Amino acid sequence: MTIRIRFFALLAAALVSTVLPVRAAEIVPDARAVVEAEVATRCKAAIFGEDFADNVDFNNDGIVDAIFNLGAVNCDGTPGGLCGNVGCPHEFYIQVAEGGYFLAANADLYGYEMKKRYGNMVLELKANAASCGRDDPEYCIMTIRVRGAQFDTISKK
Numbered sequence: 001m002t003i004r005i006r007f008f009a010l011l012a013a014a015l016v017s018t019v020l021p022v023r024a025a026e027i028v029p030d031a032r033a034v035v036e037a038e039v040a041t042r043c044k045a046a047i048f049g050e051d052f053a054d055n056v057d058f059n060n061d062g063i064v065d066a067i068f069n070l071g072a073v074n075c076d077g078t079p080g081g082l083c084g085n086v087g088c089p090h091e092f093y094i095q096v097a098e099g100g101y102f103l104a105a106n107a108d109l110y111g112y113e114m115k116k117r118y119g120n121m122v123l124e125l126k127a128n129a130a131s132c133g134r135d136d137p138e139y140c141i142m143t144i145r146v147r148g149a150q151f152d153t154i155s156k157k
């Protein structure tokens with residue numbers, strides 16, 4: 001039985017959300033510039049690592065979206081200075097056909113991978129065990145499918 005949970009509800013209930021403010025459905029022309037500007041408010045000197053931004057179509061609509069890993073930021077001389085004890089902030093921006101991006105989700109994660117399942121791309125998120133309803137030290141691996149702007153959990157283990 002496939003359990004489907006709206007990703008936003010999952011974030012509110014299971015993941016500790018990032019400290020960054022959420023911009024509800026605001027269309028921005030350059031998502032990277034917005035995220036870098038937010039980082040600049042938190043870090044006096046920020047160095048962005050090569051895995052800071054990933055441009056990939058994660059919602060399978062044929063338009064390239066963007067994922068930002070704030071764990072790849074060296075903040076004031078501290079690598080991963082924006083990370084917490086439940087992972088590093090990740091922001092998922094969806095690009096719209098008319099141009100621009102909107103923030104669709106954010107989560108503290110230990111990492112993610114894009115995988116192809118049944119011809120579609122899915123996100124495999126490495127999260128805190130609490131995201132799977134556990135309190136052990138192992139990671140929770142959540143497989144998420146995105147359609148439009150809806151994040152659906154396919155599996156958790």
